Amino acid sequence: LSDRLGGVFDRLTKQGALSEEDVRSAMREVRVALLEADVSLPVARQFIKAVEKKATGAAVTRSVTPGQQVVKIVHDELIAVLSGEDDPGELRIDNAPAPVLMVGLQGSGKTTTTAKLAKRLKERDRKKVLMASLDVNRPAAMEQLQILGTQIGVDTLPIVKGEDPVTIAKRARTQASLGGYDVYMLDTAGRLHIDEELIQQAADVRDAVSPRETLLVVDGLTGQDAVNVATEFDEKIGVSGVVLTRMDGDGRGGAALSMRAITGKPIRFVGLGEKMDALETFEPERVAGRILGMGDIVALVEKAQQTLEAEQAERMMKRFQKGQFNMNDLKMQLEQMQKMGGMEGMMSMMPGMGKMAKQMEGAGIDDSILKQQIALVNSMTKRERANPQLLQASRKKRIAKGAGLEVSDLNKLLKMHRQMADMMKKMGKMGKGGMMKQAMK
Ligand code: GDP
Ligand code: MG
Numbered sequence: 001l002s003d004r005l006g007g008v009f010d011r012l013t014k015q016g017a018l019s020e021e022d023v024r025s026a027m028r029e030v031r032v033a034l035l036e037a038d039v040s041l042p043v044a045r046q047f048i049k050a051v052e053k054k055a056t057g058a059a060v061t062r063s064v065t066p067g068q069q070v071v072k073i074v075h076d077e078l079i080a081v082l083s084g085e086d087d088p089g090e091l092r093i094d095n096a097p098a099p100v101l102m103v104g105l106q107g108s109g110k111t112t113t114t115a116k117l118a119k120r121l122k123e124r125d126r127k128k129v130l131m132a133s134l135d136v137n138r139p140a141a142m143e144q145l146q147i148l149g150t151q152i153g154v155d156t157l158p159i160v161k162g163e164d165p166v167t168i169a170k171r172a173r174t175q176a177s178l179g180g181y182d183v184y185m186l187d188t189a190g191r192l193h194i195d196e197e198l199i200q201q202a203a204d205v206r207d208a209v210s211p212r213e214t215l216l217v218v219d220g221l222t223g224q225d226a227v228n229v230a231t232e233f234d235e236k237i238g239v240s241g242v243v244l245t246r247m248d249g250d251g252r253g254g255a256a257l258s259m260r261a262i263t264g265k266p267i268r269f270v271g272l273g274e275k276m277d278a279l280e281t282f283e284p285e286r287v288a289g290r291i292l293g294m295g296d297i298v299a300l301v302e303k304a305q306q307t308l309e310a311e312q313a314e315r316m317m318k319r320f321q322k323g324q325f326n327m328n329d330l331k332m333q334l335e336q337m338q339k340m341g342g343m344e345g346m347m348s349m350m351p352g353m354g355k356m357a358k359q360m361e362g363a364g365i366d367d368s369i370l371k372q373q374i375a376l377v378n379s380m381t382k383r384e385r386a387n388p389q390l391l392q393a394s395r396k397k398r399i400a401k402g403a404g405l406e407v408s409d410l411n412k413l414l415k416m417h418r419q420m421a422d423m424m425k426k427m428g429k430m431g432k433g434g435m436m437k438q439a440m441k
Helices: 001-013 020-034 040-056 068-084 110-125 141-152 165-178 196-209 224-236 252-261 286-293 293-321 327-339 343-350 354-359 368-376 382-386 393-402 408-440
Strands: 096-105 128-132 184-186 213-219 241-243 265-269 279-281
Touching: 020 252, 040 068, 040 252, 040 293, 040 327, 068 252, 068 286, 068 293, 096 110, 096 165, 096 196, 110 128, 110 141, 110 184, 110 213, 110 224, 110 265, 110 279, 128 141, 128 165, 141 286, 165 184, 165 196, 196 213, 196 224, 213 224, 241 252, 241 327, 252 265, 252 286, 252 327, 286 293, 293 327, 293 408, 327 368, 327 382, 327 408
Parallel strands: 096 184, 096 213, 128 184, 213 241, 241 265
Antiparallel strands: 265 279
16 A cells, blocks of 8 residues: 555656746747736847746646746746845834935926835834925925825925025935934925936935935836836945835836846836825836736646645645655655755854754765665665665665665664654654644643
8 A cells, every 4th residue: 555655756756847948838928918018128038038047857747838837937937036035124214313315307296206115114013203395396296295295294395485405305304304304305306307407406406415215116017118217326326225116007017127137226216196195115026927917827836736735734644643654754754954065054054053064964864874764765666665674684685785885874874764653654644634633631
């Protein structure tokens, strides 16, 4: 019986691998999806090339087609690129009053986002926030921020006609210090296109107040253009993060990938509407799903992987509970250990155990011993693997010889197997409610 189960198990663990052709044909669809999502061509190309390399040879989960498996790999890689490792998460607004500078093109959503962020800081982080409009170009711009401020209950710097942006910024700083504010947000003017004057204005303000955060607000629907804008702003002013607005629209968010890939700047927030609470922290998983537009497939593959893992674990547990820990199981454990770099590698992954593993070196199980032990199991017959207690002295000799080792080596392995089988049986009993019964006594 255990032999038959063992056979099933073997089949489950041996999965196919993705061939170059599998990957290439799936990538054609991925490429279309990326371009439809407004990912810029060079970024899409570069991304696909990198993923192709990664995906070829990767394992295919049972009950999933190679194409579906590729989609899942692409999805995971999208998340990885969108996330980055250096993402700071929340805004850095220590050392009150912390200046936050908002920059971007006209109509990108700077003023709206300034107010949304102020509201978030006030309600979520309990910060005292002051907002100031430096937009001296558009007559109604300052009033717009003032009205939003009243609406969300956040103070705005009193409007003084005729001041230049740097003067207003300095006045905001003074007011923020005197008034005990945690943060002061500076909403700058924008143009339809980047020009010298606009950049110079923002640079002057930057030099005057040294912002803790300089957030670039970009229309998420503009795709390709957004990236050029971001690159330019970052070169000239220095940007610490990006806010993508209009992510509530029809666009599929490809700008996020292009932005991240080309500028390397973290996307901090996304705007999801005109309302004051339509602002969320950037979630790579969500945006990745939107860019690829293949959420069903990703979910399917994830489900298949989970089912497979659960089945494997359950099958193994059941057998262990019955005391069926045979040589094939032992071999699997040994191979697992080998993958993790032997006993030393395994222990170095556990916090505080690295040193101990070093001391054990030589005495511990290293890669060469693992190899020997696996070789010993390999030179047993199927029946012997299932029932090692049947081994006769003559067979032991032959097995050891087959692996190029001594009988004493084989005896050590058999002893280890008995100990492990014993342990598994005990653990299995505990799992069947033994522990609960103990606790109730
Ligand atoms: P600014 O010129 O950069 O200051 O842009 P505004 O903040 O004045 O925004 C321009 C328009 O875009 C306004 O009508 C906003 O309501 C709208 N807007 C801003 N953010 C979003 C967003 O995330 N989604 C949607 N749908 N509209 C937005
Ligand atoms: Mg504005």
